[in-house]
Amino acid sequence: MLGSKYARVTVKDRTLAGAVYYLVSGHGGPDPGAIGHYGKHPLAEDEYAYDVTIRLARVLMEHGATVYMIVRDPNDGIRDEPILKLDRDELTYPSQKIPLSQVKxxxxxxxxxxxxxxxxxxxxxxxxxxxxxxxxxxxxxxxFFYHHENSKSGKRLATHIHKSFQSGYRRSQPNRTYLGTVSDRSALYVVKNTHPPTVFIELGNIRNAKDQQRFLLANNRQALANWIYTGLQTAYKTR
Structure with missing residues (x-):
C-alpha cells in the first residue's frame, strides 16, 4: 500500500500504541474532486489528498498506532514526483468499488x-x-479544520492540529502570517455521521499558483503530514 520505496516501516517508538486512526482522503474512484492546472498538467484533488494521507499513515505507524486507510489505491503508494497522475482505481476499505453517486x-x-x-x-x-x-x-x-459542533473531542483534535500548523509555519516561514481557522461544519456528511471524533481538513486551493506549491513538492506534502501527526500526537498524549 505504501509503495516499494516506502514499504518498510520501522517503528521508532510506541508513543501512539493503543490509538486507532481512520484516514480518509477526499473523493477517489470515479470522482477526482477539485481539478487545478499546472501548465498543461491537470492536478486532481484526490491524488494530492491521497499522497498526504498515506504519508500521514506511515508516520502514525512509525509511532505504534493502528491505522486504516479507508480510501485505498492498489497501485499508488507514496509518490515523490510533483505531477501525480490521475487515475480512477481507488477502492473503499477493505476492497469495495467506489460508486459515482456522492451520497453512496x-x-x-x-x-x-x-x-x-x-x-x-x-x-x-x-x-x-x-x-x-x-x-x-x-x-x-x-x-482549515472543521469538526462537529457537539463533539468536544473533535474540536480538541482540530485545535491541536491547528496549533501544530501555526508552530510549523512560524519555524519554516517566520515572516508569513498563518490565517487558518478551526470551526464547526456539522452539516458535512462524514462529520455528521462518523462515530469516532472527526477532523475535516482543507489543505488549500488547488487552483491557486501559490497554494499549488504546497502540493507539488513532495517535501511540502510530507511537511503537511508531519504537522498533522504532531497535532494528533499531542491530542493523544494530553487526553
Whole structure:
C-alpha cells in the first residue's frame, strides 16, 4: 500500500500504541474532486489528498498506532514526483468499488469506519479526512479544520492540529502570517455521521499558483503530514 520505496516501516517508538486512526482522503474512484492546472498538467484533488494521507499513515505507524486507510489505491503508494497522475482505481476499505453517486460514496466510507469503530469499542479512536479546496485562481488560502459542533473531542483534535500548523509555519516561514481557522461544519456528511471524533481538513486551493506549491513538492506534502501527526500526537498524549 505504501509503495516499494516506502514499504518498510520501522517503528521508532510506541508513543501512539493503543490509538486507532481512520484516514480518509477526499473523493477517489470515479470522482477526482477539485481539478487545478499546472501548465498543461491537470492536478486532481484526490491524488494530492491521497499522497498526504498515506504519508500521514506511515508516520502514525512509525509511532505504534493502528491505522486504516479507508480510501485505498492498489497501485499508488507514496509518490515523490510533483505531477501525480490521475487515475480512477481507488477502492473503499477493505476492497469495495467506489460508486459515482456522492451520497453512496460518502455512506460507503462512513459505514466502513463505523463497522471498525464497533470492533475497537473502548479504544481511543479518531478519524481524519483530508481534502483540497477549489476556489478562484487568485485566492490563496491557508489550511482549515472543521469538526462537529457537539463533539468536544473533535474540536480538541482540530485545535491541536491547528496549533501544530501555526508552530510549523512560524519555524519554516517566520515572516508569513498563518490565517487558518478551526470551526464547526456539522452539516458535512462524514462529520455528521462518523462515530469516532472527526477532523475535516482543507489543505488549500488547488487552483491557486501559490497554494499549488504546497502540493507539488513532495517535501511540502510530507511537511503537511508531519504537522498533522504532531497535532494528533499531542491530542493523544494530553487526553
Amino acid at each position: 460514496r460518502l455512506r460507503q466510507g462512513v459505514d466502513a469506519i463505523n463497522k471498525l469503530h464497533r470492533k475497537y469499542k473502548g479504544a481511543y479512536q479518531r478519524m481524519v479526512t483530508i481534502h483540497v479546496d477549489s476556489r478562484s485562481e487568485g485566492q490563496n488560502i491557508d489550511v
